[in-house]
Amino acid sequence: MTAPRASTHIGMLLFPNMTQLDFTGPYEVFSRLPETTVHIVAASLDPVRTDRGLVLAPSTTYTTCPQLDVVVVPGGPGQEALMQDEGVLGFLRQQAAGAKYVTSVCTGALVLGAAGLLTGYRATTHWTAMPLLSLLGATPVAARIVVDRNRITGGGVTAGIDFGLHLAAVLRGEDVAKQIQLELEYDPQPPFHSGTPATAPGDVVTAVRTRAEPLQARRLATCQAIARRAGRP
Numbered sequence: 001m002t003a004p005r006a007s008t009h010i011g012m013l014l015f016p017n018m019t020q021l022d023f024t025g026p027y028e029v030f031s032r033l034p035e036t037t038v039h040i041v042a043a044s045l046d047p048v049r050t051d052r053g054l055v056l057a058p059s060t061t062y063t064t065c066p067q068l069d070v071v072v073v074p075g076g077p078g079q080e081a082l083m084q085d086e087g088v089l090g091f092l093r094q095q096a097a098g099a100k101y102v103t104s105v106c107t108g109a110l111v112l113g114a115a116g117l118l119t120g121y122r123a124t125t126h127w128t129a130m131p132l133l134s135l136l137g138a139t140p141v142a143a144r145i146v147v148d149r150n151r152i153t154g155g156g157v158t159a160g161i162d163f164g165l166h167l168a169a170v171l172r173g174e175d176v177a178k179q180i181q182l183e184l185e186y187d188p189q190p191p192f193h194s195g196t197p198a199t200a201p202g203d204v205v206t207a208v209r210t211r212a213e214p215l216q217a218r219r220l221a222t223c224q225a226i227a228r229r230a231g232r233p
Helices: 020-030 086-098 108-114 127-136 159-172 174-183 202-229
Strands: 008-013 036-042 070-073 101-105 145-148 151-154
Touching: 008 020, 008 086, 020 036, 020 101, 020 159, 070 086, 070 108, 086 108, 101 108, 101 159, 108 127, 108 151, 108 202, 127 202, 145 159, 151 159, 159 174
Parallel strands: 008 036, 008 070, 070 101, 101 151
Antiparallel strands: 145 151
């Protein structure tokens, strides 16, 4: 008789002002994986409010979380505060040492970079934050998903679904991932070709960049400070 397969433990970081789709997109995929336990990890068990007001509940904390097989860090405006939070960064370093895969969605890659977990790795993030990766020791790659050894990074927001399906295939095989994709009826047919700065009209790109400027300035300052402490130019 074949012994039952041990559960795979996936831990998804939850923090204030995160972008909920960075989290809920891949969560929807992971929650359907067989022999898988998904842990929602936060500083405490208090409910967490995302950047658009959705409230989510953690299931474990940094101190009670078991060793994870997969570490997942979503992004969003709240990511900037995490980059200087030694409690979060220490948790990620500790978990990464024993995890099979260390991963992120959107600007969650900047948090991994701040923890020193992307140094020497190729990675992707949201297009507005792509230039910041090099300040954190990573090689930026403009792609929906980037795999470099056991680091898997997804692009901005909706790329989390693609990332989740890719990781599902890695963990449980393509057939299982395809079944989940069909269950979700994930067959994107966007009404506009403005999903990347390469395809969006110039005025749309300018408008989005302008709205993002204050946050991007804060992110840049944080990444520059981290780079200086690490002795990077």
